[in-house]
Amino acid sequence: MTRIKTLIVLFLICVHPCLSVAAIDYSKFSHATPKHRAACNTCHKITFPDIKDYPSHDACVSCHRPQFFRGAKPPICSVCHSKTSPRDDARLAFRNPAIKLQFAIEFPHDKHQDVIAMLQFSHAAPQNYYNCTVCHGQRTATFKAVPTEHASCFNCHWKSQQPVADNCNGCHKPATPYTPADAPTRISAKFVHEGGGIADKKHVRECATCHINITKSASSRGLKPDVPITACTECHNKVGLRQDLNNELAALKKNRTYTCNYCHAPSVGNLDPPASHFAIAEFPSFKRKDIK
Amino acid sequence: MKLFLFAFLLMVAVLPQSQEPPAKQTCVLRLNARVKWDGAEKLRALQRKRFFLIPGTLEQNRALIDAIERQTLTSRDCYYQKLGASPALINWLKEGDCESVYCRGVEKDLVTGPKAVPEFASAYAASQKEYGNEETALRWLTTNVPPDMRDGFYRDRQRVIQELLKQASSVQSVMTDRNGTAYFTDLGPGTYVLSNLIPSELGQKLVTWNCQVTIRPEDLATEKPYSLSKCVGVEKPMPVCAAD
Numbered sequence: 071m072t073r074i075k076t077l078i079v080l081f082l083i084c085v086h087p088c089l090s091v092a093a094i095d096y097s098k099f100s101h102a103t104p105k106h107r108a109a110c111n112t113c114h115k116i117t118f119p120d121i122k123d124y125p126s127h128d129a130c131v132s133c134h135r136p137q138f139f140r141g142a143k144p145p146i147c148s149v150c151h152s153k154t155s156p157r158d159d160a161r162l163a164f165r166n167p168a169i170k171l172q173f174a175i176e177f178p179h180d181k182h183q184d185v186i187a188m189l190q191f192s193h194a195a196p197q198n199y200y201n202c203t204v205c206h207g208q209r210t211a212t213f214k215a216v217p218t219e220h221a222s223c224f225n226c227h228w229k230s231q232q233p234v235a236d237n238c239n240g241c242h243k244p245a246t247p248y249t250p251a252d253a254p255t256r257i258s259a260k261f262v263h264e265g266g267g268i269a270d271k272k273h274v275r276e277c278a279t280c281h282i283n284i285t286k287s288a289s290s291r292g293l294k295p296d297v298p299i300t301a302c303t304e305c306h307n308k309v310g311l312r313q314d315l316n317n318e319l320a321a322l323k324k325n326r327t328y329t330c331n332y333c334h335a336p337s338v339g340n341l342d343p344p345a346s347h348f349a350i351a352e353f354p355s356f357k358r359k360d361i362k
Numbered sequence: 363m364k365l366f367l368f369a370f371l372l373m374v375a376v377l378p379q380s381q382e383p384p385a386k387q388t389c390v391l392r393l394n395a396r397v398k399w400d401g402a403e404k405l406r407a408l409q410r411k412r413f414f415l416i417p418g419t420l421e422q423n424r425a426l427i428d429a430i431e432r433q434t435l436t437s438r439d440c441y442y443q444k445l446g447a448s449p450a451l452i453n454w455l456k457e458g459d460c461e462s463v464y465c466r467g468v469e470k471d472l473v474t475g476p477k478a479v480p481e482f483a484s485a486y487a488a489s490q491k492e493y494g495n496e497e498t499a500l501r502w503l504t505t506n507v508p509p510d511m512r513d514g515f516y517r518d519r520q521r522v523i524q525e526l527l528k529q530a531s532s533v534q535s536v537m538t539d540r541n542g543t544a545y546f547t548d549l550g551p552g553t554y555v556l557s558n559l560i561p562s563e564l565g566q567k568l569v570t571w572n573c574q575v576t577i578r579p580e581d582l583a584t585e586k587p588y589s590l591s592k593c594v595g596v597e598k599p600m601p602v603c604a605a606d
Contacts, residue, residue, distance in 0.1 A: 118493065119502075184412065184520075185464040186464050186465060230509055231505070231512070278537070278544075279541075285536045348583075350585075
């Protein structure tokens, strides 16, 4: 009888998750773990002019001493180190691009527009994009880059101007782990910022001329780099100049399988045109399914 | 059984419509902020000015409009004079129509030499000591400008704006570009008040605009232009700075 009881207890310990000790994977670090939710500077020491590396060993050892000295290759080391060996201190890139982001950045474009909209340097090359290039550098012909270094912020927010360097939470808000998109979703995938004619470069304008929602955005949550069709049709659908939108709508009206390709990639060009396109082109609205 | 059949038919009838709800159409209001001032003949663009669009008519927003018109704000010059700023800093801010030191790049000639602005020179010296190299000291210079001198005027105005906005809801605000253009988006039909809430300094005058704009159902899915020159601004003389 005692043997059966022992077997039952052992069985329960093995299968019942509440009774068994769950195996913790120490190779994975999460800021969501309750004990990892202390003040940021408990572990991250801010050093001028940027935060370029993982916290020091002290930050982990204070609680994880047993895991540090477990076996020849302690899994916990692989959170920061590319090789888990006491003879090799090489670290992974900070932050590790292979790991999902655990924080979202809160950035009020409106406040920054208020104070730096006129920021110009007389010695610099013509600042065609005005203040936006302070943070958004060129990445490809079509996309602008987003700032990735703290130094982009610290030149104003290092101290005294909140959120300052040690107020991480001022910008970094805990989020469900996510993989950031490589590039923003493009609606007009064929647009080139440096385009608008080789010589004229008519697309080179103030950013807010087309990205009309930027100056009103108090948060970067849900912010899209949306551009209204009117920003395009000012030149691309004007009597006596160009009729690009009208031509596309006319081609579609004749052929329901037509892909609008002057501006769009097929993923967008095969959809029904939105109401804004018909309104601006003064073209009677229709849907693909209704085309005979 | 009949009830079941009726319910099923009702579902079939309703389902296709609920699957494809009509797209919500909104209007874009294109603000053209170009006005005449200082006796100029031509309209001039109001660059980098923030405007607000408040739901409701002027009458419905009477309390807010009264509060806007009652406010007594100090001018940029008076604020900085009271703070003991150097004439060089006051002029530098004025030249760029700046509300804070962030709005223009501070270059080497402003921290040393005959054109130096004393506040920038001392911040630069402190930054050199703190950051260890000239380039960073110049780029990070504003971190060593005293807070009130750095952006106190801007913060004061923001406090006033936030206080005024407590009397309204669903307010959009946008900033004009160098041509004086700005866009209010996602607007439904209705009446709105276009306002700058706090007066703009135009030459020797302070000007406040509070005007009614109506978005009609036929304006949806379009871009409706609105010229600020149609709106009569309330002009007040620039306040005289109080002597210390």
